[in-house]
Amino acid sequence: MASVAKPLDLVLETAKHFRSIYNGTLMINKGFNAQTANDAIEDDIADLISFGELYIGNPDLVERFAQNAPLNHNDRATYYTGGAAGYTDYKTLK
């Protein structure tokens, strides 16, 4: 049976395709963490990596990355609920 590509691998393969035909600054996202983002930049797959879910759960994401600190776990049940819960109430390190 053919193996199923992991979502991040699909993102990386897609980025490589566009990297080869696009000369501008390339920013990509979806499913990255600090390590895989740094790897993608070191491998010249993209110029920038952006973060969505990790930023929702970690408003001090840059600080946490810099300190290699643990990340909050996002409660996906709060997505698309229309309220502040799960969007603005995650704890920062300090």
Ligand SMILES: Cc1cc2nc3c(=O)[nH]c(=O)nc-3n(C[C@H](O)[C@H](O)[C@H](O)COP(=O)(O)O)c2cc1C
């Ligand atoms: C709760 C939530 C809502 C989102 N809504 C949209 C949207 O309406 N349109 C869109 O293009 N992307 C949407 N996104 C995708 C983000 O814009 C971004 O591309 C994605 O979260 C990046 O991947 P990452 O979360 O794995 O870092 C949403 C993401 C989340 C977590």
